[in-house]
Amino acid sequence: MKERLVETLRELLTINTSNPPGGEEKAASFLYGLLKPHIPDIEIIASADGRANLFAKIGGKREARPIVLLVHLDTVPADEKEWSFPPFSAHVSEGFIYGRGAIDMKSQVVCTAFSLLELVEEGVVPENPIVFLATADEECGGKFGLCYVLEKKEELKSAAFVLSEGGFVIEEDGLLYAQIALSEKKLSQFVVKAKGTPGHASAPHGDNPNEKIVAAARRILSYNSPLRVTALARSYLNGILKGSRVGSYTFRDLREAVRDRRFVRFLVKRPDLNALLRNTIALTILRGGEKINVIPSLSEAYFDARLLPDQSHEAFFKKIRRLAGPEVEIAFTEGGISTPIPSPKRTVFFRLLKEVIQERLDCKVLPYMTAGATDLRFFRSLSIPSYGFFPLVLSKGEAQRMHGVDERVSIERLLLAFDIQKEIIRRLMLTRV
Ligand SMILES: [Zn+2]
Missing domain, CATH: 3.40.630.10 (Zn peptidases)
Structure with missing residues (x-):
């Protein structure tokens, strides 16, 4: 077999x-x-x-x-x-x-x-x-x-x-951690569009959509969303990091760690953990112009943002709109929004998974949040208990x-x-x- x-x-x-x-x-x-x-x-x-x-x-x-x-x-x-x-x-x-x-x-x-x-x-x-x-x-x-x-x-x-x-058994420094994903981040994808006056590149006229997009994108990407300690992130990070040295810092509890510069510096090197603690924004598609000597009439930039489960799309979007500025248009993309509801941990299913995993592996079993979006969001938004593992x-x-x-x-x-x-x-x- x-x-x-x-x-x-x-x-x-x-x-x-x-x-x-x-x-x-x-x-x-x-x-x-x-x-x-x-x-x-x-x-x-x-x-x-x-x-x-x-x-x-x-x-x-x-x-x-x-x-x-x-x-x-x-x-x-x-x-x-x-x-x-x-x-x-x-x-x-x-x-x-x-x-x-x-x-x-x-x-x-x-x-x-x-x-x-x-x-x-x-x-x-x-x-x-x-x-x-x-x-x-x-x-x-x-x-x-x-x-x-x-x-x-x-x-x-x-x-x-x-x-x-959504979750695996992760091996970190010789120890095993089973991630039972109870939740996932909210998908919040948007597009920024700029219009301008087409013309010959030999006579720049100041109404170039590419320049507007570059300026708006720069402002949006310079926004560093604040660190937030959710209950899920806290139990997961405490589970994998408690007592260990991260850089020159000894980790005890996430609440305390996020206030320490040494831990914040460590997060820069760990995008996977960083994503569990804040909203993130990535610029994924840039489109504008076809010819090197022509100023285009339209330029677009697509952003893939992921919000923590307790954050609101509206508040986030308001912030982004302000950063983007008045020279560009901004809109959510079709199907680019999700609002998954975190699943409960105290269920027969969590107990069952934990039991089976620990019978076979010497391993901690931790509730987890997937930073990516999965098909489970459709079930989670219906409040159906949905685990990723x-x-x-x-x-x-x-x-x-x-x-x-x-x-x-x-x-x-x-x-x-x-x-x-x-x-x-x-x-x-x-x-x-
Ligand atoms: Zn997949």
Whole structure:
């Protein structure tokens, strides 16, 4: 079985589902073929040409709200020139499988699918119905993915619990920390547009949209949002840092640390931790001008901002509008706003995850907030308890390859993740909610 799991993951990694354009239909059909013999209640939900989602359901002992195991089939693109091995070749080297999507999140797709396969074969009948949902378009807003499926499958809107991505088991200085993501930051993406008078570059006239955009962007990016200690960030950072030296500073409690310059300096080197403590803004797309000797008439800059869960979009936007100044227009982008509600920690699900993880790993289990946005935001905004976790052990360096260059998964750790994932799913099946 273990060889089959590795080979299945490799096959899935060779199906290029970079989004845009996506092309998840092939991956959905591949999984359909794998699961259909074991889970007859399964269908492909096509949402556009080449775009498709997979919905599979294992009936429960009674009619009840489903527990949803949510994964996505698309990946971010990969620039082949930068990679050591072609990103869609699933090349194996020194115990690692290389491939775009190896961590985010085809390993979780395959481990979840195989867990269900085996558990059904073993005759486990779930208390609540279990839905395995593999979506398209997670990386680009979800219009062809979860948004589409939620309209077709009403029962999802009353799910009892959703388990998806967002947390891993992080290895830091030889210790392990399981991140159970209860929450994620709010997506707050906006575009700044400037208009001007087109003309020849040989006679600058002072009404150049590129210059307006540069000035506005500079003001927006110079804004350093204040550090905020949320309960979640505090329990997570205290969990991983208590008693350790960060630079010349000994960390005791986050409340105290944020007031110390040495800790604030340390945060500059740790963008992953910095993002848990403040709103962030990144300038991601700049567009303006086509020819070197022509002043354009329009210029645009796209910003991806992420807010802490207790911050309001309106207040943030007001601030940004003021910084951008009167020379430019500013608007939220379509689908660029999310308002996920943090999930509670005191649930049977948190206890279950903690129990299974600690039976198998010597590890702290900490509530966590994902800095990125995931499909879980759609469930979180419906107040459905939604956790992001996959028991894959990752060092900081490995985690950084996700969305980066040479994304890869260790075969040994993949198999360990599968064992733990299967046990988590078995106990979810035995849970009555
Ligand atoms: Zn993902």
